[in-house]
Amino acid sequence: MPELPEVETFVRNFRPGLVGRRIVAFESHWKRNVRPREQVAARAMRGKQIEAVNRRGKLIVLHLSGGKVVLIHLRMSGRLEWGEPGAAEPRHVRAAWRLDSGRRLLLCDARKFGRIWVADDIAAAVGTLGPEPLDPHFTASALAARLAGRRRQIKPLLLDQSVVAGLGNIYTDESLFYARIHPLTRSDRLAPGQVRRLHAAIRRVLRTAIDRHGTTIDWIYPGGRMQRELAVYGRAGEPCRRCGALIVALRVGQRGTHVCPRCQPAAER
Ligand SMILES: [Zn+2]
Incomplete structure (x- = not known):
């Protein structure tokens, strides 16, 4: 699933x-995943200029003239493509925005979990998201404040988009490895030094991954180079690059999770 670095790469x-172009028409081929329904969404976008394009968490955000936003969530297998006039149509096109440049922005999505919203603002569509981990306001003490008082295991907590926006399975596992924290550790049991290490690890991992254009693990997300540098994710049975112990796969909250048993010892009960 595309996470913050992959979505940031699409946005860039x-x-x-996209910026400065007008939306001439919108068409969905998988109507179930458009909110509000297709005709209403198309009417709200038609003739509007795309004033800015940015990212919030894992969402691609198009800011339209008139104030509305278009949100695109790629979910499991979504990706953006250009539909060029006269060119062959890519596979799995689920939605298309025709622009006044003559090009079409395409949402391609083999597994059809991708979602599109047209809304007054982000919160109206998807609820309140947690802070952006690369924002200057996201300090170690801001993270500590969000963890304090929670009694959940740290990995599911970091995956919760209302706690921190943008982390998914890959970068959570990587961040916990660099912070040397076991993913089952309860958030209220983390020492201040561990929270500081976690904060630094999250930012470093995400910055590196953006620099590498994200992680390409299968054909769904093309062009990334971060997979060559992953420390634990997808490396079960391979030696830890830091200590040589074999990386272990386990399940945490139904998510495949990768840990170094020596670098990330389980917390005592
Ligand atoms: Zn290790």
Whole structure:
């Protein structure tokens, strides 16, 4: 699933072709995943200019003239493509925005979990999201404040988009490894030094992954180079790059989770 670095890469790649363009028409081929329903959404977007394109958590956000936002969530297998006039149509096109440049922005999605919203603001569509982990206001003490008083295991807590926005399975596992925290550790049992390490690890891992254009593990998300540098994610049975112990796969909250048993010892009960 695309996480913050992959979504950021899409935003940076597609922004130059989108900003300043007008939406001429919108069409969905998988109507169930558009809110509000297709005709209402299309009417709200038609003739509007795309004034800015950015990212919030794992959402791609198009800011339209008139004040509405278009949110695109790629979920499991979504990706953006350009539909160029006269070119062959990519596979799995689920939605298309025709622009006044003559190009079409396409949401391609093999597994059809991707979602599109047209709304007055982000919260109206998807509820309140937690802070952006790369925002300057996201300090170690801001993270500590969000963890304090919670009594959940740290991994599911970090995956909760209302706690921190943008982390998914890959970068949570990587961040916990670099912070040397076991994913089952209860958030209220973390020492201040562990929270500081976790904060630094999250930011470093995400910055590195953006620099590498994200992680390409299968054909769904193309072009990333971060998979070559992953420390634990997807490396079960391989030696830890830090200590040589074999990386272990376990389930945490139904998510495949990867840990170094030596670098990330389980907390005592
Ligand atoms: Zn290790």
